[in-house]
Amino acid sequence: MRVIFSAALLATVALPLGAHAQTAHEAAGAGAGLATGAVAGAIVGGPVGAAIGGAIGAIAGGTLSGPQTARVQQYVVTQGTPSAYVQDQVVVGTPMPRTVSSYPVPADVGVNTQHQYSVLNERTVLVDPQTRRVIQVID
Known part of the structure; x- marks a missing residue:
């Protein structure tokens, strides 16, 4: 039963x-x-x-695969997105401070996602725009 x-x-x-x-x-x-x-x-x-x-x-499980993360990382580097610094370790589930901006991933990057990206402590992260929590750290 x-x-x-x-x-x-x-x-x-x-x-x-x-x-x-x-x-x-x-x-x-x-x-x-x-x-x-x-x-x-x-x-x-x-x-x-x-x-x-x-x-x-x-x-x-809705995070990006290896080739997708490489495309996002390359895009972020070419944009020169500034890094925000937070005291906590940047891991999945980390809330992003309200003062930190997140940006949409454009369709021409070749990744279809509703998640946004940001750079925290020199690490590119995917962020859920509703909860503002890190859902994936891209190394």
Whole structure:
């Protein structure tokens, strides 16, 4: 019974997230994140942990792949985007201060994303424009 409930709950979470994916790459990343997060969550918290882990994993799974990050990094360097400095270590989940600007990734970069970029502590980061949290650090 628990397995059926967990599967139904995961499907309920996965379908809306998959619908929000912009490209096949984002959909694949979200799906992989959903599966990985669900497994990790199930180990820690059972069925409820699986649902929460899957949802978080799907969101994080929408990040860019290696070739895409290279294109974004090259674009950021050519723009001469200034670096803002923050005291905290720049990692996924770090909130960006309101005083720091983020910029859209133009379509001509060849990356279809709704995320924006910024430079924090000399590191290019992708930022969720709604939450202003770092979703990917590009090295």
